[in-house]
Amino acid sequence: MTSLSRAGRLFGIGLGPGDPELVTVKAMRYLQRATVVAYFAKAGRCGIARTIATPWLSHGVRELPLHYPVTTEMPFDGDDYVSLLGAFYAEAADLLAVDLAAGQDVVLLCEGDPLFYGSFMHLYSRLRDRFPVEIVPGVTGMSGCWTAAGEPMTWGDDVLTVLPGTLAAGALRERLAGSDAIVIMKLGQNLPKVRAALDAVGLLDRAIYVERGTMEGQMILPLREKTDDHAPYFAIVLVPGLGRRP
Amino acid sequence: MTSLSRAGRLFGIGLGPGDPELVTVKAMRYLQRATVVAYFAKAGRCGIARTIATPWLSHGVRELPLHYPVTTEMPFDGDDYVSLLGAFYAEAADLLAVDLAAGQDVVLLCEGDPLFYGSFMHLYSRLRDRFPVEIVPGVTGMSGCWTAAGEPMTWGDDVLTVLPGTLAAGALRERLAGSDAIVIMKLGQNLPKVRAALDAVGLLDRAIYVERGTMEGQMILPLREKTDDHAPYFAIVLVPGLGRRP
Numbered sequence: 001m002t003s004l005s006r007a008g009r010l011f012g013i014g015l016g017p018g019d020p021e022l023v024t025v026k027a028m029r030y031l032q033r034a035t036v037v038a039y040f041a042k043a044g045r046c047g048i049a050r051t052i053a054t055p056w057l058s059h060g061v062r063e064l065p066l067h068y069p070v071t072t073e074m075p076f077d078g079d080d081y082v083s084l085l086g087a088f089y090a091e092a093a094d095l096l097a098v099d100l101a102a103g104q105d106v107v108l109l110c111e112g113d114p115l116f117y118g119s120f121m122h123l124y125s126r127l128r129d130r131f132p133v134e135i136v137p138g139v140t141g142m143s144g145c146w147t148a149a150g151e152p153m154t155w156g157d158d159v160l161t162v163l164p165g166t167l168a169a170g171a172l173r174e175r176l177a178g179s180d181a182i183v184i185m186k187l188g189q190n191l192p193k194v195r196a197a198l199d200a201v202g203l204l205d206r207a208i209y210v211e212r213g214t215m216e217g218q219m220i221l222p223l224r225e226k227t228d229d230h231a232p233y234f235a236i237v238l239v240p241g242l243g244r245r246p
Numbered sequence: 247m248t249s250l251s252r253a254g255r256l257f258g259i260g261l262g263p264g265d266p267e268l269v270t271v272k273a274m275r276y277l278q279r280a281t282v283v284a285y286f287a288k289a290g291r292c293g294i295a296r297t298i299a300t301p302w303l304s305h306g307v308r309e310l311p312l313h314y315p316v317t318t319e320m321p322f323d324g325d326d327y328v329s330l331l332g333a334f335y336a337e338a339a340d341l342l343a344v345d346l347a348a349g350q351d352v353v354l355l356c357e358g359d360p361l362f363y364g365s366f367m368h369l370y371s372r373l374r375d376r377f378p379v380e381i382v383p384g385v386t387g388m389s390g391c392w393t394a395a396g397e398p399m400t401w402g403d404d405v406l407t408v409l410p411g412t413l414a415a416g417a418l419r420e421r422l423a424g425s426d427a428i429v430i431m432k433l434g435q436n437l438p439k440v441r442a443a444l445d446a447v448g449l450l451d452r453a454i455y456v457e458r459g460t461m462e463g464q465m466i467l468p469l470r471e472k473t474d475d476h477a478p479y480f481a482i483v484l485v486p487g488l489g490r491r492p
Contacts (some may be wrong), residue, residue, distance in 0.1 A: 158410070246328045
């Protein structure tokens with residue numbers, strides 16, 4: 001997939017919720033013939049996307065890990081956070097652009113779906129005007145979680161609201177109150193705030209906690225029974241809808 | 247996959263948004279070894295799910311088409327509609343139960359994701375206490391549509407709201423006003439109402455119309471430029487989020 005006569009293509013490949021069998025046939029084919037793969041990960045970690053892709057990649061594939069800067073304790077909406085991450089994404093885009101400009105295709109591995117809260121979007125927005133891009137959608141983490149829980153999410157006229165747990169407590173309560181079915185993402189240290197907001201609007205008893213959905217170590221339980229405050233960032237809370245059921 | 251000693255298993259297999267290459271590897275494997283497949287379709291039609299599955303099914307697979315009763319012109323929340331559909335789902339569940347009770351596995355084909363507005367849920371709720379069920383999540387129609395449009399949907403703290411176009415005009419306007427990113431499903435004859443609601447809350451210029459996303463005949467255009475009122479039921483309107491972009 002290298003050519004002197006044309007720019008390389010950037011592929012944003014959705015890998016689904018965690019189980020490698022839940023990648024699409026199209027994604028599998030791109031992974032099998034990839035010669036350069038890039039992926040986001042925390043420093044010192046392999047990262048979820050790279051882990052899901054493992055069974056499908058060829059030996060000898062060249063890897064470009066993109067390690068997030070450490071932002072713990074930094075407020076998400078602060079200037080420091082935004083400028084640090086902005087510089088990181090710009091640098092990552094420059095790194096991929098070297099290969100792309102040389103005619104080398106680059107496959108960016110994305111957990112879930114690339115265009116749904118995906119870090120891929122920050123490279124896509126920086127590279128889409130300079131290089132051809134192809135995106136393959138994936139099964140979202142939330143679909144993996146509600147399937148693992150065996151819970152129909154939306155019936156009939158149900159409105160589904162997807163909320164990041166990073167929202168302020170007041171905003172969370174307000175959004176929860178106007179919803180039929182709810183998915184709360186980006187839990188991590190936001191779990192106590194999310195639990196309190198659900199309790200405040202009378203939804204705590206309908207809430208289900210899902211950790212590592214479709215992956216090894218999967219844990220599913222009523223949120224009411226999750227009494228500690230430790231949750232990974234990718235854990236999810238589901239409130240299934242109660243809509244029309246003929 | 248037939249056994250005299252045990253009940254058959256019901257498989258709810260998500261097939262993704264339309265392109266057969268967007269089924270998961272897991273779904274492909276279940277389709278390839280299926281001996282009995284069931285699927286919902288309008289009378290006289292093959293149906294989207296059965297069409298997507300075509301390249302993956304074996305010759306000689308036995309088919310159980312489940313034809314929806316004709317409900318055109320019937321209000322969705324009327325008693326007639328609910329009782330007609332309720333009888334239809336009960337009958338469909340009984341039909342599948344004959345095979346399942348005889349030890350025959352049955353694969354129910356589902357477009358998109360089975361637990362996200364899926365007709366599968368109406369059979370699942372009727373059969374899950376009697377037979378073992380396995381569900382395979384799929385890429386949702388909305389993921390297929392925003393990928394086809396090349397539009398990142400949710401950034402940072404964006405709240406995503408998924409609205410059925412079947413909602414009343416007032417409810418639509420109210421839900422739209424409190425959202426960052428929006429997906430409107432089940433368009434069909436609801437298109438004029440949806441367009442007016444988006445216009446009323448100032449979102450019409452951000453709205454994108456997607457018809458047959460990822461399939462042959464795909465059409466993507468700004469909703470403002472879609473001047474006629476004809477839309478298939480599965481067409482979708484997207485309003486991408488504008489959240490934090492470091």
